[in-house]
Amino acid sequence: MQSISRRKVLSLAAQLTALATAGTLSPAYSAPAEAAAEIAKFTAGVVPDAGRITIDLPEIAEHGSAVPLAIDIDHPMTPEIHVVEMLVVAEANPWPRIARFHFTPMSGRAMVATRIRLAGTQTVHVLAKTSDKRILMAQRQVKVTIGGCGG
Amino acid sequence: MIFARSWIVIGAAIPLLAASVLISIGLAPAATPERAAPLATDGPAAARPWIRYGGWPNRDTSKFNSLSTMVSPPPPKAPRTITTPLAGDPIAGQKLVADRTRGGSCIACHVMGPAGGADLPGNVGPDLSEIGTAGRDDEWLFNYIYDARVYNPATVMPPWGTHGLLSDSEIGDIVAFLKTLTRPAPFKSELDDPSRRPIPREQRDNLDPMINPAVWAVEERAPALWKSPGPGGAACVSCHAAPEQAFKTWAAAMPRWEPRLGKVLGVEEFVARHAKATTGHDWLMESEENIALSTYLRYLANGALINVDGESAPAKATYERGEALSTRKIGALNFSCADCHSGDKGAQKWIRGQWLGELRGQLDHFPTWRTSQQSIWDIRKRFQWCQVAIWADDLPPDASEYGDLELYLAAQNAGQKLSVPGIRH
Amino acid sequence: MTNKPRIKVPDQIRKGEIIQIKTLVAHDMENGLRRDQAGKVIPRKIINRFTCSFNGKPVFACDLEPALAANPYFVFSVRVDESGLFNFTWTDDDGT
Numbered sequence: 001m002q003s004i005s006r007r008k009v010l011s012l013a014a015q016l017t018a019l020a021t022a023g024t025l026s027p028a029y030s031a032p033a034e035a036a037a038e039i040a041k042f043t044a045g046v047v048p049d050a051g052r053i054t055i056d057l058p059e060i061a062e063h064g065s066a067v068p069l070a071i072d073i074d075h076p077m078t079p080e081i082h083v084v085e086m087l088v089v090a091e092a093n094p095w096p097r098i099a100r101f102h103f104t105p106m107s108g109r110a111m112v113a114t115r116i117r118l119a120g121t122q123t124v125h126v127l128a129k130t131s132d133k134r135i136l137m138a139q140r141q142v143k144v145t146i147g148g149c150g151g
Numbered sequence: 152m153i154f155a156r157s158w159i160v161i162g163a164a165i166p167l168l169a170a171s172v173l174i175s176i177g178l179a180p181a182a183t184p185e186r187a188a189p190l191a192t193d194g195p196a197a198a199r200p201w202i203r204y205g206g207w208p209n210r211d212t213s214k215f216n217s218l219s220t221m222v223s224p225p226p227p228k229a230p231r232t233i234t235t236p237l238a239g240d241p242i243a244g245q246k247l248v249a250d251r252t253r254g255g256s257c258i259a260c261h262v263m264g265p266a267g268g269a270d271l272p273g274n275v276g277p278d279l280s281e282i283g284t285a286g287r288d289d290e291w292l293f294n295y296i297y298d299a300r301v302y303n304p305a306t307v308m309p310p311w312g313t314h315g316l317l318s319d320s321e322i323g324d325i326v327a328f329l330k331t332l333t334r335p336a337p338f339k340s341e342l343d344d345p346s347r348r349p350i351p352r353e354q355r356d357n358l359d360p361m362i363n364p365a366v367w368a369v370e371e372r373a374p375a376l377w378k379s380p381g382p383g384g385a386a387c388v389s390c391h392a393a394p395e396q397a398f399k400t401w402a403a404a405m406p407r408w409e410p411r412l413g414k415v416l417g418v419e420e421f422v423a424r425h426a427k428a429t430t431g432h433d434w435l436m437e438s439e440e441n442i443a444l445s446t447y448l449r450y451l452a453n454g455a456l457i458n459v460d461g462e463s464a465p466a467k468a469t470y471e472r473g474e475a476l477s478t479r480k481i482g483a484l485n486f487s488c489a490d491c492h493s494g495d496k497g498a499q500k501w502i503r504g505q506w507l508g509e510l511r512g513q514l515d516h517f518p519t520w521r522t523s524q525q526s527i528w529d530i531r532k533r534f535q536w537c538q539v540a541i542w543a544d545d546l547p548p549d550a551s552e553y554g555d556l557e558l559y560l561a562a563q564n565a566g567q568k569l570s571v572p573g574i575r576h
Numbered sequence: 577m578t579n580k581p582r583i584k585v586p587d588q589i590r591k592g593e594i595i596q597i598k599t600l601v602a603h604d605m606e607n608g609l610r611r612d613q614a615g616k617v618i619p620r621k622i623i624n625r626f627t628c629s630f631n632g633k634p635v636f637a638c639d640l641e642p643a644l645a646a647n648p649y650f651v652f653s654v655r656v657d658e659s660g661l662f663n664f665t666w667t668d669d670d671g672t
Contacts, residue, residue: 108654361582
């Protein structure tokens with residue numbers, strides 16, 4: 001059995017780990033900069049608050065074509081103060097914007113359930129704007145299996 | 152009326168034979184017909200020439216076994232001797248093991264340290280993250296990849312070398328990479344570790360039309376087709392005025408042996424041949440009409456327990472054939488159904504992020520809506536895809552081998568409740 | 577597939593109750609990235625806007641992108657304070 005010097009093994013290991021995490025194996029549409037730009041446009045300089053937003057997404061989606069997404073925001077919906085708008089942004093889709101929702105006090109609750117397309121494993125960001133110009137924010141990571149065998 | 156004529160021709164031609172065959176088949180009580188249903192017995196029940204579906208990979212895999220041919224190259228008689236150390240490139244090797252275009256890639260079945268970002272590897276094969284310290288030499292590693300059958304004739308491992316999927320130098324690169332694997336894989340989360348990943352369970356309500364578009368086919372399309380007259384003026388409804396009552400369990404006893412054709416008929420082929428013989432409609436297998444009606448006929452039997460004949464001589468012979476087909480190694484990747492779906496091989500394991508189920512539980516929801524395909528797939532199309540996915544030639548939907556396989560599969564699913572249409576990714 | 581949108585609203589609604597409405601419409605939602613059998617790109621054609629109003633007043637709306645799955649499905653809530661008429665609109669890229 002051939003032996004390689006320990007130093008060579010370690011440096012190889014480092015190279016391989018770097019390769020694995022660097023981006024050669026990253027999703028096809030990795031676009032965190034575009035996603036960040038969308039988010040910046042929405043927040044317009046306001047620092048977002050965390051909390052209040054609950055994102056329901058599967059941990060693993062067996063295929064990205066119809067991933068169930070449910071969002072609920074724990075926030076009053078009165079004429080005086082309510083959620084006005086919600087933006088959903090993806091980091092690794094062909095286009096970062098997934099959807100924009102508009103609520104009114106008549107919504108009763110700022111919630112929505114729908115089905116979205118995810119092009120690969122990525123983080124989904126949800127941002128909400130309230131009538132008094134505050135921003136709420138949350139995110140969830142979804143692992144998307146693009147076929148093992150099933151197509 | 153074409154219908155009356157066809158019935159008389161087929162019924163009269165072999166009346167005694169039909170009666171005696173029915174008795175000896177001993178069909179399950181719920182499905183015993185009062186008379187043999189008319190069937191168009193000439194010609195295929197699916198389009199010919201058979202061509203692979205558009206959008207499906209079009210590789211030529213005719214040099215490898217299929218369910219109807221045995222042509223794969225034989226395994227080598229002995230391992231190849233490797234005397235000089237291989238000088239492969241481990242960086243190239245790491246790229247190869249994660250490359251999905253190369254036969255699924257190694258990490259579909261193996262955890263391999265940091266390869267693939269340690270992101271959703273599979274575990275059908277052993278974890279190779281520490282193979283670099285397992286005392287295996289170049290010759291052993293090379294040959295295991297080239298053709299593992301020289302060490303383990305019952306292996307699931309594809310013969311990457313014998314089947315021409317990887318060149319010698321590529322195998323050398325992979326060996327070089329394997330030798331760098333000396334530590335457990337750095338999983339980022341429990342989801343990435345196949346031994347801790349939660350098993351997926353289909354939660355969607357498959358019978359809710361808001362969730363499953365296939366339900367529209369049984370709610371609207373199939374009832375409309377049921378009433379639609381063929382060239383002679385007859386429609387399904389001409390003889391079957393109340394399908395909801397008449398077919399409460401019919402589909403649960405399918406597929407079944409059809410003596411007039413000498414093969415097993417599933418619901419889809421039955422619909423094609425029966426509609427042709429009675430109404431003149433050309434509802435070939437895999438056509439939109441056939442799928443709607445096949446889904447409808449199974450849907451009408453929802454809740455019924457799958458219960459196919461297993462007692463008659465033809466059924467027993469079919470079961471043997473089906474079982475043999477399910478263990479036949481096919482395709483460039485040299486997999487059998489059992490390699491992925493039997494409990495002692497790949498079932499209850501992961502290939503990448505997909506869970507492999509056992510044979511039991513694979514039939515009760517067919518035909519099923521596939522969200523990734525935006526269409527309804529019947530079981531024959533599912534068989535065809537399985538073949539293409541493992542780089543084997545698929546057969547036409549009405550192939551007798553598929554009938555054998557379907558009956559074998561139905562026998563494994565005896566007692567399962569139908570819930571059709573299903574919904575899957 | 578049917579073109580008729582499907583809407584689920586609870587049968588009995590009490591004044592002031594917050595209810596959930598489910599809507600579904602059949603639409604391929606072509607994202608403009610798929611190719612047909614000949615290899616030609618299938619052009620984008622999606623529903624780009626969904627609105628729900630009650631007695632003429634807007635309640636909920638969505639600006640859809642190609643990232644919404646085929647057969648767009650929404651569940652959203654409405655507080656109903658009076659009897660009245662719900663109006664739903666789906667707008668396709670082509671204006672229909």
